[in-house]
Amino acid sequence: MSSTSPLAGKLSQIFSPRVCIFVSTIILAIGVIFTSLAGSFEAFVLGRVVTGVGAAGIFTVSIIIVLELTGSKRRGVFVGLLNSGYTVGVAAGATVAGALLPHVGWRALFWLQAPLALFGGTCLLFSIPHDFTAGKNSTSQGSIWPRLARIDYLGAVTLTLSIVLFLFALSSPKKIPVIPVVLSGIVLITFILNEVYIARDPIIPVTLLKSRGLLFTCLGTVGYMMSRWSVLFYTPVYALAVRDWSPATAGSVLIPTNGGFAIGGLLVGWLHIRRQGSFYIPSLVVYTLFPLTLMLLAQISTPHSSATLFIFTVFFNGFVTGAALNYTLAHLLHLTPKSTHYIATSLIATFRGFAGSFGSAIGGGIFTRVLRASMEDGYRDSGIDPEGKESLIRRVLGSPALVSGLNGVDGKVAVGGYVAALRSLWVAAAGCAALMILVQASTGWTAAKEEADVEVVSGQDHVHGQVQDEER
Structure with missing residues (x-):
């Protein structure tokens, strides 16, 4: 998904966003069907790759569509609505999957997504204007084969x-x-x-990253969202392994945090982002609040802490995240010339995709390594050779739901290991998020200078002329 997001942005200039997002839903549907039919782990992974390619097109092109079809006064609200759509889907998917898994099995959970994807893609195909195009540059001119040949x-x-x-x-x-x-x-x-x-037409125009505002916004987005993904991936793990909640209840933990995400983005878009200009201070405020919520999560992730406090913390974590994404995007549009907004927002979508991959892989690596080391130490402290428990440790590493079935020393060591791993993960995420405050602060607050004659370089594409008004 993260690797093919830039390519999706390029293809949307050739085939139009309307066609690209429809084809992406078809690819996603093929991917989930292939995944559901997998007879081996390798086939399963291949199915997830195909699904990710389709998701890249949906994720990237949807942001482009919203930004180009809305004006500056309504942009904050509609970006908030778009982010709300993503986050509601994540929360609903996790909850429904947790409830259905014991009854229909994992294969059905994948193939059931195919008709939903095709239905959504068909709705998009008929709702997006036929004459809508992404950007106005030479990439969209001429016959299709020369344009395809220019792709990087x-x-x-x-x-x-x-x-x-x-x-x-x-x-x-x-x-x-x-x-x-x-x-x-x-x-x-x-x-x-x-x-x-x-x-000739770079998939990521590296020259654009010479813009300080764009470069640091992209880097800040990666670090911030990496930390955010640690919450999305591991709060259900905490509920399963440490609190012994059912899979459906554990999945529902994502409802408050994603509800907060939606509310935060919508509120700042509706009440505050109603103008063009700098949002430097609001961006730094929400960036500062975010690591505090992660540190609180690390402290209260115990078997007997207040469930109400935990739910409120994940809600507030989502709230500041939704606000942060809306504020930083609005501030980026202030920092960059209007003529580069299309490419700049495509890059933001790309780096948000990177964050998901980096957050899951790096966070998963930290979590797994600490969990293994903690369980081994726990067995040693109990006078048991951890090598004799290697098989159990391996199974516990891969299945938090297994912890609830363990008793005695095994149960105590497993729960202690998960608590230690979660705390280490969220402290590391808080440290990363705190560093991102400095990165976001480095974007500055000075608006980009608009010139009468603007040249946008994307490979060998040159666009000359007066800066076009961003509203249609």
């Missing part, structure tokens, strides 16, 4: 390979292997050189 396929492949190698290394359950990290760096350098010197 080498950039797409090297970017994907670099990310996969990096995440493979950082998600290791024992220790981080060096070779994949080194190879990832080499491939990343190849990608950058290709974007700067070879690609």
Whole structure:
């Protein structure tokens, strides 16, 4: 998903966003059907890859559509609505899946998504205007085959390979292997050189990242959302393993945090983001509140802490996240020229996709390593050789629901291990989020200067002329 998001943005300029988002829903439907039919782990992973390619198109193109079909006064509200749609889907999906899993099995949970995706894609196909195009540049002109030939396929492949190698290394359950990290760096350098010197139409215009505001906004988004994904992935794990809640109840933990996300984005969009201009101070305020919620989560993630306090904390974590994404996007549009808003917002969508991959892999690596070490130490403290418990440790690492069935020393060690792992994960996430305050502060508050004659460079595409008004 994160690797193909830039490619989805490029394709939306060739085939129009309307067609791209419809085709993306078809690809997603194929992916979930293939996943449900998988007879091996390798086939399962391949199905998830196909699903991710489809999700990339939906995620990226939807942001482009909303930004281009709304004006500055309504943009904050509609971005908030879009983010609310994402977060409601995440919460509903987790809750429904937890309730249905014991009754229909995991395969049905995947193939049931296919008709929903196709229905949504069909609705989008007929609701988006036929003449709607993404941006006004030469990429959308001329016959289709020359435009397809201009796509930066080498950039797409090297970017994907670099990310996969990096995440493979950082998600290791024992220790981080060096070779994949080194190879990832080499491939990343190849990608950058290709974007700067070879690609006619770079998949990510590296030259645009010379803009301080855009560069630090993208980096801040990655770090912030990496920390946010630790909440989305691991609050249900806490509910399952530490509180011994049912799968459906554990999944419903995401309802308050995603409800907070929706409310935060909508409120700031409705009440505050009703103008063009700087949102520097509001962005820093919500960036500062976010790591405080993570530190509180780390402190209260125990078997006997207040469930009400835990629910309120995850709600407030979601609230400040929704507000932060809306504020920082509005501030970015203030920092960059109007003529670059299309590319800038596409890059934000791309980096948000990176954050999901990085957050799940890096956070999962931290969590798993601490959990294993804590359980091994727990058995040693109880006078038991952890090597004799290796099989159980391995199963507990992969299944938090297994903890509720353990008794005696095994149950005590497993719960203690999960508490230690969750605390370590959320403290690390808070540290990352605190660093992002400085990154966001580095974006500055000075508006971009508009010139009468603007040149936008995207590979060899040049757009000259008066800056167009952003509202249609």
